[in-house]
Amino acid sequence: MSEDVYVIGTDMIRFGRFEDATPPRLAAKAALMALDDCGLSIRDVQAVYSGNCTETMVGQRTLQLIGQTGVPVVNVTNACATGATAFREAWIAIKAGLYDIVLAVGSEKMGKGMLVPKNSGGTPIPSEGLAGSNTMPAVFAQMGMEHSRAYGTTFEQFARVSVKNHHHSTLNPKAMYQKETPLEEVMGSEMMAYPITKLMCSVNVDGSAAAVLCSARKARELGLTGRAVRVRGSGLASDPFSERNLVQADVNTVTRLAARTAYEMASVGPQDVDLVELHDCFATAEICHYENLGLCGEGEGGRFLDSGATTLGGKVPVNMSGGLLSKGHPLGATGIANIYEIVTHLRGEAGARQVEGARIGMTHVVGLGSACAVHILEKV
Amino acid sequence: MSAEIQALKPVMPYLGQADDGTPYLIGSRCDACGQTHLGRFENCPRCTARGKLTEIHLSEKGVLYNYTIVYRSLPGVTVPFISAVVDLDGGGTVKGNLLDVDPSPEAIRFGMPVKMVFREADTAVAGGEGYVSHFFVPAN
Numbered sequence: 001m002s003e004d005v006y007v008i009g010t011d012m013i014r015f016g017r018f019e020d021a022t023p024p025r026l027a028a029k030a031a032l033m034a035l036d037d038c039g040l041s042i043r044d045v046q047a048v049y050s051g052n053c054t055e056t057m058v059g060q061r062t063l064q065l066i067g068q069t070g071v072p073v074v075n076v077t078n079a080c081a082t083g084a085t086a087f088r089e090a091w092i093a094i095k096a097g098l099y100d101i102v103l104a105v106g107s108e109k110m111g112k113g114m115l116v117p118k119n120s121g122g123t124p125i126p127s128e129g130l131a132g133s134n135t136m137p138a139v140f141a142q143m144g145m146e147h148s149r150a151y152g153t154t155f156e157q158f159a160r161v162s163v164k165n166h167h168h169s170t171l172n173p174k175a176m177y178q179k180e181t182p183l184e185e186v187m188g189s190e191m192m193a194y195p196i197t198k199l200m201c202s203v204n205v206d207g208s209a210a211a212v213l214c215s216a217r218k219a220r221e222l223g224l225t226g227r228a229v230r231v232r233g234s235g236l237a238s239d240p241f242s243e244r245n246l247v248q249a250d251v252n253t254v255t256r257l258a259a260r261t262a263y264e265m266a267s268v269g270p271q272d273v274d275l276v277e278l279h280d281c282f283a284t285a286e287i288c289h290y291e292n293l294g295l296c297g298e299g300e301g302g303r304f305l306d307s308g309a310t311t312l313g314g315k316v317p318v319n320m321s322g323g324l325l326s327k328g329h330p331l332g333a334t335g336i337a338n339i340y341e342i343v344t345h346l347r348g349e350a351g352a353r354q355v356e357g358a359r360i361g362m363t364h365v366v367g368l369g370s371a372c373a374v375h376i377l378e379k380v
Numbered sequence: 381m382s383a384e385i386q387a388l389k390p391v392m393p394y395l396g397q398a399d400d401g402t403p404y405l406i407g408s409r410c411d412a413c414g415q416t417h418l419g420r421f422e423n424c425p426r427c428t429a430r431g432k433l434t435e436i437h438l439s440e441k442g443v444l445y446n447y448t449i450v451y452r453s454l455p456g457v458t459v460p461f462i463s464a465v466v467d468l469d470g471g472g473t474v475k476g477n478l479l480d481v482d483p484s485p486e487a488i489r490f491g492m493p494v495k496m497v498f499r500e501a502d503t504a505v506a507g508g509e510g511y512v513s514h515f516f517v518p519a520n
């Protein structure tokens with residue numbers, strides 16, 4: 001295999017709502033923070049991969065704010081897997097031997113309210129509510145109901161995911177929200193689509209995150225291996241055919257495919273993973289992804305959560321950042337923000353929320369359409 | 381089928397109309413792998429076969445595979461409603477609103493038999509006058 005690739009610098013802005021923010025301004029901030037994290041300059045960067053779901057040429061417009069060095073810039077969009085895809089492309093470029101130092105940055109300026117897919121079916125009138133629902137809460141409510149159907153998972157178990165992730169976020173100064181949400185509050189908040197209440201939906205926020213990737217050789221030359229984290233496995237998958245996928249979005253099968261690729265490349269198994277940042281866009285999804293990522297057996301996701309295994313101090317803490325449910329979910333930035341969280345733990349720099357002794361961490365994002373990216377990172 | 385329904389235009393692209401205007405669900409069956417898909421396909425997303433798909437009419441009967449009860453939707457959509465995923469007898473899966481059932485988890489049973497009915501779209505969404513859509517009701 002070709003040379004190892006390290007993450008040598010990474011950072012994210014605190015997620016929030018910023019009235020006059022633009023994607024390039026958000027991206028510029030995170031990019032400079034990530035460069036500062038490893039003491040490099042934009043002049044050291046040989047290529048840029050920029051993730052954003054809504055605007056065009058964000059990568060170039062970012063360089064117009066921090067230095068137009070003329071390096072290749074590639075703009076990436078891949079639904080909720082956008083940031084992770086930009087990160088992966090940066091990794092591929094170094095793996096290919098073309099560059100030693102590459103910047104991956106993700107940004108998003110979010111609107112308010114519920115996400116509904118655009119009328120891409122080209123129907124004469126909008127079809128939402130006419131032939132079932134395609135709102136994001138409804139899609140992920142059905143994901144949970146399918147799990148309930150198969151394994152008896154309850155509304156309360158799904159709600160406990162939200163309680164846990166909001167609890168974790170109280171330890172993360174970069175999360176949008178940092179407050180506890182007791183079970184009664186989660187279950188009692190406005191019902192969006194059964195079994196998903198408002199507090200079981202990810203938070204629409206503006207945000208950005210960036211990572212500086214570097215060949216192992218160059219990192220040694222620069223003396224930057226001390227806080228470096230190795231990319232041990234990377235899996236990206238599109239949705240393979242599954243029975244009902246085109247009618248009822250199936251993010252399980254695509255996640256399993258990407259996870260298998262990443263595990264095989266990393267030559268590790270789920271038992272080796274010390275912490276995970278996974279795509280809790282809705283509380284129901286987290287329980288399904290425990291199984292999809294192999295963290296527990298089939299049908300055991302609800303009990304795995306109940307056991308405390310995925311809470312700080314448990315066997316494999318999940319979404320220590322507060323997750324998309326509480327840290328927030330700026331689409332194009334999310335995949336790189338997850339990388340930042342894992343790298344921070346592997347470096348031992350996560351403060352109050354530190355997962356002690358973490359050596360291997362995993363990130364997972366999945367976007368409808370569908371795209372799933374899984375990365376396995378290891379302390380150097 | 382009433383003449384009024386037959387005169388309405390379908391909203392969903394997989395809803396076809398017979399010569400007299402009677403709506404039906406369009407399906408495609410792959411001669412190579414046997415998979416039934418909802419709507420028209422030239423090539424098979426399951427087995428990659430090219431040009432082996434035969435257009436068929438899908439069944440109007442099936443069983444409830446999955447659902448959610450939608451409380452928050454877009455402006456103009458009547459809530460709450462049951463968004464149902466139905467496995468059709470003989471193959472194919474389609475999403476539609478389940479009517480004539482109390483929108484509560486206690487009243488809805490996975491696997492319950494359902495049948496399709498066609499109604500004017502304005503019963504579910506504002507601005508639906510003149511259009512027809514498929515809905516499901518319990519089949520007893």
Ligand SMILES: [Zn+2]
Nearest residue numbers: 410413424427
């Ligand atoms: Zn086929």
